[in-house]
Amino acid sequence: MRLFGTGLVLMADNDSSPFAIQTHDLTRRFGLYCAVDHLSLQVRAGAIFALLGPNGSGKTTTVRMLTSLLPPSSGTASIDGHDVVRDPTAVRARIGYVPQMLSADPDLTGYENLWIGAKLYRIPRSERRGRIEEALDFMGIEQAGELVRHYSGGMTRRLEIAQSLVSRPRVLFLDEPTAGLDPAARRTLWCHLRELRQQWKMTIFLTTHYMEEASELCETVGFLRSGRLVNLGSPEELCSAQGGRRSLEEVFLEIAGEPHPSSGNRYAEVRRTRKAIRRHGG
Structure with a gap:
């Protein structure tokens, strides 16, 4: 690793290797509140990367900027070489x-949800059925003709990932994909994510509060605290650097855990953050 701007960047073993995601001093403010503070990051194409941090640390704001849903206040970000501000259409493609x-429409069938997604992505009508069946088959969804309201939480999550696959994306963003799932459903989803990376050569960027999930899936993880990237590396490297034979959860608590009591009440800080985001349309 080396310093790059004001953040930490994991450098490639081979400088010619492409990066699917790159940011430099990426910053987002809501009024006086800085949700993401000069984030500089590179994620290698084909990698599974996790952005970790406590509630209110800036993870979701980062994802929304990288997906072109929220403009940065300053700094730059690119996906597959396309700038999220100058070329958002190419990024979204x-x-x-x-x-x-959960975003799937419960009053539609699984198949109907994917059909709508295919239309939104402007998949040619002649290709939609094949794309949808491919995505459903890959995610192991056999109840595509049933209303989504009858799906389990794990099945709904798999359907939403299938919906995101219809466009055959190069980069997949997952914001806490296994939140609320039971351990069996969570591990099933992990298997599908590994298969996506292996068979589709897809870059996966996820946020999670499950440290076991990050350890199991990711080659590299980054820790955010108060909007700043405070550490970056493989789970093994970070555990070793923090004394060895430690779990990633212990590293999380030490690196990105609760601030010192002198910094004020964390709950009050999160409430202020949410109010600022709502007030400024974030």
């Missing part, structure tokens, strides 16, 4: 995005 909250 190359990504899939699954937000934190």
